Amino acid sequence: MKDILRELQSLSLKLQRREMTLVDSSVHIKQTINVLTAMKTTGGRSTKKAEQGVSSGFFKDRLPESSLVQTLKALDKRFWPGEQEDLTLYGEQEVHRLAKSLGEPAGEAVGQFRDWKLQGTPPGKTLERLCIASRTYLPTSAECERGFSAVNNTDNQSRNRLREESLSSLLFVDLNGPPLDKFDPVPFVKSWIKAGHRLSSSWKPGRQREEVEPRHLWSILT
Known part of the structure; x- marks a missing residue:
């Protein structure tokens, strides 16, 4: 049972990765099912329970594969059939269905898909x-949870007067921007200054005195 829980924990962590796609999640789920199925031959105190769960289809029923996953698999070369005869019409219905659902020209998408898989x-x-x-x-709600955490970290007590536009921009950078060690701020600072924005050091608090233009001595004597 401990080994099974470890595998399920590993699967859960993989599904929470930011780069995880729906098709990749299906691959990892099937891989975990195969690992759990193979565990029934390794022995241990939980062997009988694992055998009963696998034979009854417990894991497969808990992790079904949706029609959307089947549709997206057509765009993944890992699932293309190896035989040329099977590849000829493979995935065209799925691509047609996906294109229509996303508002793209379905016929054009199918034609490009056929050239991609048959001609390379x-x-x-x-x-x-x-x-x-x-x-x-x-595949999971992990990205939504990251968004909630980013909101709580950004809109805190010390910054509770942020406008919606500013908060939205900060969250966009936080969630979609590169890591700090790979971010080069110089081009953005230059464009910000060229746009006419002032530097923070150019503003002085308090009431500013009006500068009086100095008069030359001979203008006073005349």
Whole structure:
């Protein structure tokens, strides 16, 4: 049982990764099912319980594969059939369905998909947009939890007067920006200054005195 819990914990941590896609999550889930199935031959105190769970389909029923996963698999080369005959029409219905649901030209997407899988040509613009969209389906709510944490860290008691626009911009940078060790602020600072914004050091608190232009001595004598 301890080994099973360790595998499930590992699966849970993998599913919470930011780069995890819906198709990748399905691969890891099936891999974990295979590992758990193989564990029934390793012995141990929980062998009988594991055998009963596997034989009854307990793990498969708990982790079903949705039709959306089947649709997205068509855009992943790992699931393409090896035989040319099977590959000819493989995935075209799924690509057509996905394109229609996302508002893309379905016929154009299917044509580009066929050229990609049969001729090895790079995906066209329409198909490329579908591939990018297929990687945006989140397998878990971990990203939402990160967003909630970012809101709590940003909109705190010391910064509770932030405007909605400022808060939205800060959260966007926090969630989508690069790590600090890879961020180069120089281009952004230069563009900010060129846009006419003033430096924080150029502003002095308090009432400013009006500067009086000095008069020359001969202007006073005349």
